[in-house]
Amino acid sequence: MAPTKRSSWPEKMSELPLHINIRDPRWDQSTFVGRAKHFFTVTNPLNLLLSEEELNKARMIVMNYRAGIVTPGLTEDELWNAKYKYDSAFHPDTGEKVFIVGRMSAQVPMNMLISGCMLTFYRKVSTVVFWQWVNQSFNAIVNYSNRSGDAEITDTQLGVAYLSATSGAVVTALGLNSLTKHLPSMVGRFIPFTAVAAANCINIPLMRQREIEVGIPVTDDYGQRLGTSSKAAQLGIFQVVTSRIGMAIPALTIPPVIMSVLEKRKFLQQRPWLIGPLQVGLVGICLVFATPLCCALFPQRSSIRVSRLEPELRDRIKKQNPDAEVVYFNKGL
Known part of the structure; x- marks a missing residue:
């Protein structure tokens, strides 16, 4: 009896079907848990180590x-892995490669260093x-890199947004410093959070003001573009501001x-040089969890x-x- 040919069966089984929807995340985004799993992958700092060849x-x-x-x-696992590597470095609307500091995977290490130093000094x-x-x-780099839609923003608009947010944060921090000089030192430790929260309320809307002016793309259930909406842009910006302030709360x-x-404690009093690194480490631990969980809000x-x-737009859609x-x-x- 001639041997049975079995090679074609595994070959057919190994062919990946084309119905997998990789435009959307792998996990159910209608639930907080699904969104959290998605953002733990998106904000993974290890994505920063991917080479140009891998990307x-x-x-x-x-x-x-x-x-x-x-x-x-x-x-299928390799497909999803490729999708998340792609998402970690390329803008979802424009397809442009995002500057490495502006990627969401840079949020934890960058904010860990910056927030730790703000709390220390x-x-x-x-x-x-x-x-x-x-x-x-x-923040200006992150906000511009992760803006919604494909609307362009001029150099003048970028400059105004950057200077306004920076000035707002500095004025808030210095003003609170002067007001809390005679209060317990513990109060002064929370000044960085207040300044960061105020700056987020300035920086994000200004860096994304072009979206409010011209709108961002809105689509139907199947991803078909229906037009652009300023109302959607305003809602999106509000959600992002809320998430960013939420991220800062635990870390700061x-x-x-x-x-x-x-x-x-005597241990730290004898080793004051450990205060900075310890504070940076504590901020990092908070951010590892706060960043993806607040993105998932x-x-x-x-x-x-x-x-x-x-x-x-409403009439046209209807x-x-x-x-x-x-x-x-x-x-x-």
């Missing part, structure tokens, strides 16, 4: 799959000004409480009711699809 390979796999071409031998005017300037420079409020206790593919859109109740948009990060 370009991931981009090719994703682009080919979206075009209906399956890379030979590709498994909050007493002197010169160090307050310097670290608030560093923080707002970093928990370490000061812990450090106020530890600095009274709102879905990345957020939604807005058609009734809340601009009248012209004319095309009378049953449409909500539309979707990328809120940015």
